[in-house]
Amino acid sequence: MTSTSDRIEGLTELESCVLGVVWRRGPCSAYVVRLEFAHSHSAQWSASAGSIYPAVKRLQGLGLLDSTPRPWGRRGRTELTLTSAGLGALRAWIQRMDSWTADPTSDPVRTRLFFLDALELDEERRAAIRKAEENTRSKLESLRRHVEDLKHASAGVEYLAALGGVFELEARSRWLEAIRETLALRPSSE
Amino acid sequence: MTSTSDRIEGLTELESCVLGVVWRRGPCSAYVVRLEFAHSHSAQWSASAGSIYPAVKRLQGLGLLDSTPRPWGRRGRTELTLTSAGLGALRAWIQRMDSWTADPTSDPVRTRLFFLDALELDEERRAAIRKAEENTRSKLESLRRHVEDLKHASAGVEYLAALGGVFELEARSRWLEAIRETLALRPSSE
DNA sequence: GGCTCCATGTAAGGAGTTACATGATTCA
DNA sequence: TGAATCATGTAACTCCTTACATGGAGCC
Numbered sequence: 265m266t267s268t269s270d271r272i273e274g275l276t277e278l279e280s281c282v283l284g285v286v287w288r289r290g291p292c293s294a295y296v297v298r299l300e301f302a303h304s305h306s307a308q309w310s311a312s313a314g315s316i317y318p319a320v321k322r323l324q325g326l327g328l329l330d331s332t333p334r335p336w337g338r339r340g341r342t343e344l345t346l347t348s349a350g351l352g353a354l355r356a357w358i359q360r361m362d363s364w365t366a367d368p369t370s371d372p373v374r375t376r377l378f379f380l381d382a383l384e385l386d387e388e389r390r391a392a393i394r395k396a397e398e399n400t401r402s403k404l405e406s407l408r409r410h411v412e413d414l415k416h417a418s419a420g421v422e423y424l425a426a427l428g429g430v431f432e433l434e435a436r437s438r439w440l441e442a443i444r445e446t447l448a449l450r451p452s453s454e
Numbered sequence: 455m456t457s458t459s460d461r462i463e464g465l466t467e468l469e470s471c472v473l474g475v476v477w478r479r480g481p482c483s484a485y486v487v488r489l490e491f492a493h494s495h496s497a498q499w500s501a502s503a504g505s506i507y508p509a510v511k512r513l514q515g516l517g518l519l520d521s522t523p524r525p526w527g528r529r530g531r532t533e534l535t536l537t538s539a540g541l542g543a544l545r546a547w548i549q550r551m552d553s554w555t556a557d558p559t560s561d562p563v564r565t566r567l568f569f570l571d572a573l574e575l576d577e578e579r580r581a582a583i584r585k586a587e588e589n590t591r592s593k594l595e596s597l598r599r600h601v602e603d604l605k606h607a608s609a610g611v612e613y614l615a616a617l618g619g620v621f622e623l624e625a626r627s628r629w630l631e632a633i634r635e636t637l638a639l640r641p642s643s644e
Numbered sequence: 645g646g647c648t649c650c651a652t653g654t655a656a657g658g659a660g661t662t663a664c665a666t667g668a669t670t671c672a
Numbered sequence: 673t674g675a676a677t678c679a680t681g682t683a684a685c686t687c688c689t690t691a692c693a694t695g696g697a698g699c700c
Contacts, residue, residue, distance in 0.1 A: 276659070277565060284569035295679050308560035315660050317681060322659095341679070355573055358566045361582055365562035366589030366626075368597065368619035370498035372555035375467060376548045378615040379474035383545055392551055399556030407558065424636060425568040428629045429558035435625035436556075439618045446614060466687075485651050505688050507653060512687095531651070 272326060272353050273360075278309060279319050283328060283346065283354040288422075291332075291343040294320045305407055305429060320344065328353050373400070373436065377443065389447060397440045404433040462516060462543050463550075468499060469509050473518060473536065473544040481522075481533040484510045495597055495619060510534065518543050563590070563626065567633065579637060587630045594623040 275283075285300045286292065294317055301311035309315065323329040328350035331342045346354070373396050383389050407429050414423040465473075475490045476482065484507055491501035499505065513519040518540035521532040536544070563586050573579050597619050604613040 277560075277562060278660080281565060284572065287569065287572050293679075294681095298679090305558055306560040307554045307557035310661065312661060312663095313679090313681065314662075314683090318659080351572070354569065355578075358569060358573060359578065359582055361563070361566060361585040361589065363589050363592075364497045365566070366586065366593045366623075367497035368495055368593070368622050369559035369561050370467075370496045371559050371618060371622065372467060373551070374615055374618040375471060376551060376555070377618070378612065379477065379544065379548060380611045380615070382474065382477050382541070383548060388545075388549065392549055395551040396556065399551065399553050402553075403556045403558070421570045422568065424633045425564055425570070427632070428561060428564040428567070428626065431625040431629040432558050432561065432622060433556075435621040436618070439621040442617070443614045468688085483651075484653095488651090500689065502689060502691095503651090503653065504655090504690075508687080 268326065272328070272349075273356070275353065275357060276319075278315065279323060280354065280357045282316070282319050282323060283350055283357075286329060286344050286346050287351065287354055291345045293341050293343060297344070305403075305410060305426075323350070371436070373440075386447070390444070393440055393444050393447070397437065397444070400433055400436050400440065404430065404437065407433060458516065462518070462539075463546070465543065465547060466509075468505065469513060470544065470547045472506070472509050472513060473540050473547075476519060476534050476536050477541065477544055481535045483531050483533060487534070495593075495600060495616075513540070561626070563630075576637070576640075580634070583630055583634050583637070587627065587634070590623055590626050590630065594620070594627065597623060 281301070282297055285297045289296055289300065297320070298311050298313065298316045301309055301316065304311075320329060320331075324331060326349075327347055330345045330347050332345065333342050376392070377396070380389050380392065383392065407426075411423065411426045411430055414426055417423075471491070472487055475487045479486055479490065487510070488501050488503065488506045491499055491506065494501075510519060510521075514521060516539075517537055520535045520537050522535065523532050566582070567586070570579050570582065573582065597616075601613065601616045601620055604616050607613075
């Protein structure tokens with residue numbers, strides 16, 4: 265038996281984020297939600313129409329979002345608003361802060377380095393690490409710019425949250441550096 | 455047109471990891487691969503039979519894994535080995551180190567805190583952050599133990615890679631602390 | 645003999661992806 | 673008027689999830 269309240273407690277991350285975006289951007293179209301996801305600096309979601317529109321539909325079905333049609337051209341557009349149940353679901357999602365959320369995230373760089381010894385030559389290993397360091401450095405630069413923008417837009421919690429990404433990438437940088445230095449001490453396989 | 459080589463370049467993270475586990479554990483059964491995933495400290499995959507066995511089948515179909523039946527009871531069991539194409543695919547996957555891998559990961563804690571202001575009271579916000587800090591601290595403890603074990607097992611690169619998780623959780627800890635302190639300075643909404 | 649792991653799957657369902665389709669608006 | 677962009681979808685497909693089924697091995 266799956267009740268509606270079970271379903272609401274088990275919203276996917278994407279569904280919950282949609283609620284959050286509608287909460288923040290006030291009444292807005294699904295397209296605006298889509299852009300918000302597209303502008304996010306994380307690689308998790310593609311923000312494809314094929315994920316957002318169905319998610320919005322599901323949330324409407326659960327009574328968490330309302331849609332009110334606004335005249336616009338001949339087709340009109342629909343504005344989404346949070347229902348009070350939707351606001352409740354968003355708050356519950358934040359407050360529940362399930363314990364699994366604190367697990368180390370699955371970092372694709374870490375995943376690859378886990379199997380680094382499968383490469384043949386030390387030089388290849390060093391090259392892989394260098395590439396990871398360069399990628400991380402360049403992402404860090406653009407993320408820092410983005411976070412500065414948020415800061416100056418006095419975006420409050422939005423800025424503080426985004427700062428988490430900077431902390432993460434800085435930590436990854438230091439970790440890669442540590443690995444590079446440790447490997448340099450290791451007897452070479454070449 | 456989707457050629458076989460396209461498919462091999464586009465292996466999912468899970469498929470590539472399966473190759474990696476078979477590479478590391480030598481000839482082994484799909485069940486061993488499953489356990490390896492189950493013991494992983496990241497929350498990404500459930501290591502369900504329904505994901506591993508089909509993934510192994512796909513990798514066999516692509517010629518990246520070989521399976522050789524070994525007698526065992528009446529049903530026998532199958533041992534998986536990497537083909538040379540499989541080893542090549544694993545190495546290519548590591549070396550490609552696609553640039554998206556360096557994006558900030560999608561951290562569920564960060565995602566939630568992004569919408570922290572949707573909560574009504576400052577006390578609720580503080581409670582949410584405290585919970586995140588406690589969760590992170592407890593995960594960090596068990597992860598540190600696990601990493602120490604790897605170190606003493608002289609697991610080389612395995613240890614260095616796992617260390618990345620520790621760096622990540624430590625960074626999250628510091629970030630949460632910074633947020634908590636910043637919020638304490640903010641004019642209260644209560 | 646029964647209970648609990650070990651081990652290997654399958655079936656149904658759901659969510660997200662890519663790719664396509666369509667129409668309206670804006671601007672050069 | 674043609675191109676680009678805004679805006680809203682749909683269809684097919686793939687992978688992962690949950691839940692179930694099965695069957696042997698080891699142990700009390």
